[in-house]
Amino acid sequence: xxxxxxxxxxxxxxxxxxxxxxxxxxxxxxxxxxxxxxxxxxxxxxxxxxxxxxxxxxxxxxxxxxxxxxxxxxxxxxxxxxxxxxxxxxxxxxxxxxxxxxxxxxxxxxxxxxxxxxxxxxxxxxxxxxxxxxxxxxxxxxxxxxxxxxxxxxxxxxxxxxxxxxxxxxxxxxxxxxxxxxxxxxxxxxxxxxxxxxxxxxxxxxxxxxxxxxxxxxxxxxxxxxxxxxxxxxxxxxxxxxxxxxxxxxxxxxxxxxxxxxxxxxxxxx
Amino acid sequence: xxxxxxxxxxxxxxxxxxxxxxxxxxxxxxxxxxxxxxxxxxxxxxxxxxxxxxxxxxxxxxxxxxxxxxxxxxxxxxxxxxxxxxxxxxxxxxxxxxxxxxxxxxxxxxxxxxxxxxxxxxxxxxxxxxxxxxxxxxxxxxxxxxxxxxxxxxxxxxxxxxxxxxxxxxxxxxxxxxxxxxxxxxxxxxxxxxxxxxxxxxxxxxxxxxxxxxxxxxxxxxxxxxxxxxxxxxxxxxxxxxxxxxxxxxxxxxxxxxxxxxxxxxxxxxxxxxxxxx
Amino acid sequence: xxxxxxxxxxxxxxxxxxxxxxxxxxxxxxxxxxxxxxxxxxxxxxxxxxxxxxxxxxxxxxxxxxxxxxxxxxxxxxxxxxxxxxxxxxxxxxxxxxxxxxxxxxxxxxxxxxxxxxxxxxxxxxxxxxxxxxxxxxxxxxxxxxxxxxxxxxxxxxxxxxxxxxxxxxxxxxxxxxxxxxxxxxxxxxxxxxxxxxxxxxxxxxxxxxxxxxxxxxxxxxxxxxxxxxxxxxxxxxxxxxxxxxxxxxxxxxxxxxxxxxxxx
Numbered sequence: 001x002x003x004x005x006x007x008x009x010x011x012x013x014x015x016x017x018x019x020x021x022x023x024x025x026x027x028x029x030x031x032x033x034x035x036x037x038x039x040x041x042x043x044x045x046x047x048x049x050x051x052x053x054x055x056x057x058x059x060x061x062x063x064x065x066x067x068x069x070x071x072x073x074x075x076x077x078x079x080x081x082x083x084x085x086x087x088x089x090x091x092x093x094x095x096x097x098x099x100x101x102x103x104x105x106x107x108x109x110x111x112x113x114x115x116x117x118x119x120x121x122x123x124x125x126x127x128x129x130x131x132x133x134x135x136x137x138x139x140x141x142x143x144x145x146x147x148x149x150x151x152x153x154x155x156x157x158x159x160x161x162x163x164x165x166x167x168x169x170x171x172x173x174x175x176x177x178x179x180x181x182x183x184x185x186x187x188x189x190x191x192x193x194x195x196x197x198x199x200x201x202x203x204x205x206x207x208x209x210x211x212x213x214x215x216x217x218x219x220x221x222x223x224x225x226x227x228x229x230x231x232x233x234x235x236x237x238x239x240x241x242x243x244x245x246x247x248x249x250x251x252x253x254x255x256x257x258x259x260x261x262x263x264x265x266x267x268x269x270x
Numbered sequence: 271x272x273x274x275x276x277x278x279x280x281x282x283x284x285x286x287x288x289x290x291x292x293x294x295x296x297x298x299x300x301x302x303x304x305x306x307x308x309x310x311x312x313x314x315x316x317x318x319x320x321x322x323x324x325x326x327x328x329x330x331x332x333x334x335x336x337x338x339x340x341x342x343x344x345x346x347x348x349x350x351x352x353x354x355x356x357x358x359x360x361x362x363x364x365x366x367x368x369x370x371x372x373x374x375x376x377x378x379x380x381x382x383x384x385x386x387x388x389x390x391x392x393x394x395x396x397x398x399x400x401x402x403x404x405x406x407x408x409x410x411x412x413x414x415x416x417x418x419x420x421x422x423x424x425x426x427x428x429x430x431x432x433x434x435x436x437x438x439x440x441x442x443x444x445x446x447x448x449x450x451x452x453x454x455x456x457x458x459x460x461x462x463x464x465x466x467x468x469x470x471x472x473x474x475x476x477x478x479x480x481x482x483x484x485x486x487x488x489x490x491x492x493x494x495x496x497x498x499x500x501x502x503x504x505x506x507x508x509x510x511x512x513x514x515x516x517x518x519x520x521x522x523x524x525x526x527x528x529x530x531x532x533x534x535x536x537x538x539x540x541x542x543x544x545x546x547x548x
Numbered sequence: 549x550x551x552x553x554x555x556x557x558x559x560x561x562x563x564x565x566x567x568x569x570x571x572x573x574x575x576x577x578x579x580x581x582x583x584x585x586x587x588x589x590x591x592x593x594x595x596x597x598x599x600x601x602x603x604x605x606x607x608x609x610x611x612x613x614x615x616x617x618x619x620x621x622x623x624x625x626x627x628x629x630x631x632x633x634x635x636x637x638x639x640x641x642x643x644x645x646x647x648x649x650x651x652x653x654x655x656x657x658x659x660x661x662x663x664x665x666x667x668x669x670x671x672x673x674x675x676x677x678x679x680x681x682x683x684x685x686x687x688x689x690x691x692x693x694x695x696x697x698x699x700x701x702x703x704x705x706x707x708x709x710x711x712x713x714x715x716x717x718x719x720x721x722x723x724x725x726x727x728x729x730x731x732x733x734x735x736x737x738x739x740x741x742x743x744x745x746x747x748x749x750x751x752x753x754x755x756x757x758x759x760x761x762x763x764x765x766x767x768x769x770x771x772x773x774x775x776x777x778x779x780x781x782x783x784x785x786x787x788x789x790x791x792x793x794x795x796x797x798x799x800x801x802x803x804x805x806x807x808x809x810x811x812x813x
Contacts, residue, residue, distance in 0.1 A: 055722055126282060129279075322681040351578035358579075423582045423584065501763055504582075526673075529668065530664075
């Protein structure tokens with residue numbers, strides 16, 4: 001098993017939601033190694049919090065959590081950090097320093113494998129420009145290898161963040177809304193690359209998506225969240241139009257968007 | 271992914287620039303190291319270490335006899351007084367120069383949209399005077415005045431007055447010009463004089479920034495007046511110079527403590543004033 | 549239009565009046581307690597002797613061998629300022645890391661205190677102290693500039709790092725990067741322009757400081773100036789002052805150009 005969650009509850013990162021104390025409540029699920037899963041649900045359902053919990057970026061209030069059959073929060077700090085190199089969390093808007101060059105931003109995916117001096121040397125002369133080029137080429141971005149990040153469009157930046165994922169050595173990809181800045185053609189291409197890479201490495205792929213049709217068409221398993229709880233967790237063939245309609249019913253009366261964009265911090269509760 | 275393609279296939283366009291930059295930097299660095307006699311190892315040779323140790327070991331405990339402390343207190347007050355008097359004189363000189371140098375306070379510009387030639391000339395000479403006044407470091411002014419008026423605080427006050435009138439004049443003019451000129455212009459158009467336009471139009475707009483900059487300069491003047499003591503312009507600097515010449519570590523250490531406290535206090539006072547008056 | 553309509557006179561709170569009164573007392577006390585010898589400046593006798601003194605500056609000494617000596621001292625001064633600033637840039641950044649609370653609250657407090665002490669002692673006082681360890685000459689001056697500037701830059705850098713949003717670094721750390729590599733890949737590129745811009749400002753300041761450090765024996769133009777003034781070689785002193793002015797203006801220009809390049813591109 002790549003991930004096991006038993007009765008996991010996670011608090012909101014910001015205390016503003018006193019009326020709804022939990023971002024996730026009593027979540028139980030298991031994800032096999034190499035499995036590909038889509039997370040769907042209205043804004044504020046807890047998709048981002050779940051991804052952060054899987055990435056060991058947020059600690060659960062209660063419940064049991066194991067990743068790769070170990071329990072990260074009972075390990076020492078350093079061991080947990082080693083574990084993090086096996087998990088790659090791609091945030092929705094990749095925070096890339098504006099003046100950095102694309103090649104450096106992409107090669108940052110290699111940081112867990114590099115020693116300190118290798119990392120510094122790569123800032124002066126990119127160490128594996130070829131690998132960065134290959135990763136960018138899969139998103140048709142190879143021309144931007146030496147461009148500066150602030151010269152990229154929003155969609156190009158998002159793909160640049162995914163090229164970083166391709167360079168990581170992770171065994172699990174935890175991807176938050178990878179399609180938000182992409183047009184339909186690029187969105188399809190993005191999903192194809194992610195799925196192909198996950199399959200080649202036998203990595204687990206968990207991807208939160210707003211586009212339900214794309215989720216149903218591309219992922220064998222769908223987990224639906226609403227108000228911090230699992231509404232259903234089914235093979236995509238068994239998901240009906242009524243279930244989707246019910247999931248998104250009165251979406252705008254649900255939790256405010258802010259809940260998903262809450263800042264996160266490591267280890268310590270915010 | 272470990273079988274990465276060779277980097278050389280995708281040459282980094284910035285690489286040659288970086289190499290060139292590094293070469294140029296090294297070529298410059300070497301003569302600079304020579305010129306500044308950069309030899310860190312002399313810090314660690316026996317003689318240097320022992321004299322440093324001898325001097326520093328005198329630091330504890332700092333000198334604290336009542337007579338010495340009284341002398342120190344007087345010298346500290348003298349330092350503050352030199353800075354304050356110098357800054358007041360600088361203000362008195364800077365205000366007329368600012369009025370001359372500020373373009374938005376010009377009456378002649380209103381009529382033709384351009385300033386008269388003579389006005390331009392006066393304004394330019396005022397600006398050049400400000401440039402010369404502030405470009406000569408205050409210590410150099412102090413060195414000169416010590417030769418004219420002799421050792422003592424007068425030279426320090428004059429040096430601060432001259433340097434700071436140049437700095438204050440320049441920055442005041444910039445602040446007044448960058449603040450919204452609308453009110454000033456309206457006043458000038460309606461026949462107000464330059465001073466009225468300044469007091470009712472430009473000043474209220476910019477007063478916060480002017481006060482803030484002036485208090486900041488007062489803080490700088492305190493540091494400056496300490497330094498000028500070393501060329502004989504009075505205050506704690508002059509006392510420190512004397513103690514250093516006698517290698518009296520204990521006295522120097524009390525002075526350094528007073529010094530850090532004085533700068534911290536000036537910092538606090540100026541922050542407080544900025545809040546109060548701005 | 550009545551001008552008073554434009555700006556009603558600002559209301560003064562009692563506290564403001566007190567502050568202003570305090571200021572007035574400070575100013576009056578300053579002038580009265582100082583033993584200011586205006587007499588020696590404004591009597592006819594004094595005016596004549598000081599105009600003679602100032603007249604002695606013209607014309608500045610322009611003989612080629614002397615100009616070469618001045619040029620050498622100028623280069624020495626320039627080197628002191630550039631090296632001092634460079635050392636301060638490196639040390640300031642190194643101290644800013646703990647100073648911004650990256651290695652805990654205790655380290656932050658200790659480093660901040662250290663930076664404050666470095667900062668509050670001016671270059672010239674550092675130079676006087678360092679002369680004992682480094683001996684007379686430009687090396688002591690360079691170290692003095694580095695010491696003071698490290699304090700100034702270290703604090704500015706630490707503040708800049710503290711104000712930086714943490715999410716860039718957190719993203720890399722969540723994915724397994726160490727704190728130091730995350731700093732170099734996420735935090736540093738964000739603050740680098742600001743950092744270089746501060747450094748250039750300090751360099752402009754340091755060229756002025758380097759010019760005068762020689763007065764206490766720490767090398768450069770200041771040392772020449774003091775020597776010639778003490779022997780009343782006015783024309784030679786005038787050349788030195790001119791060299792200082794030219795050098796300061798050139799460095800200001802270079803720094804302005806570099807800062808514009810930095811922000812423009």
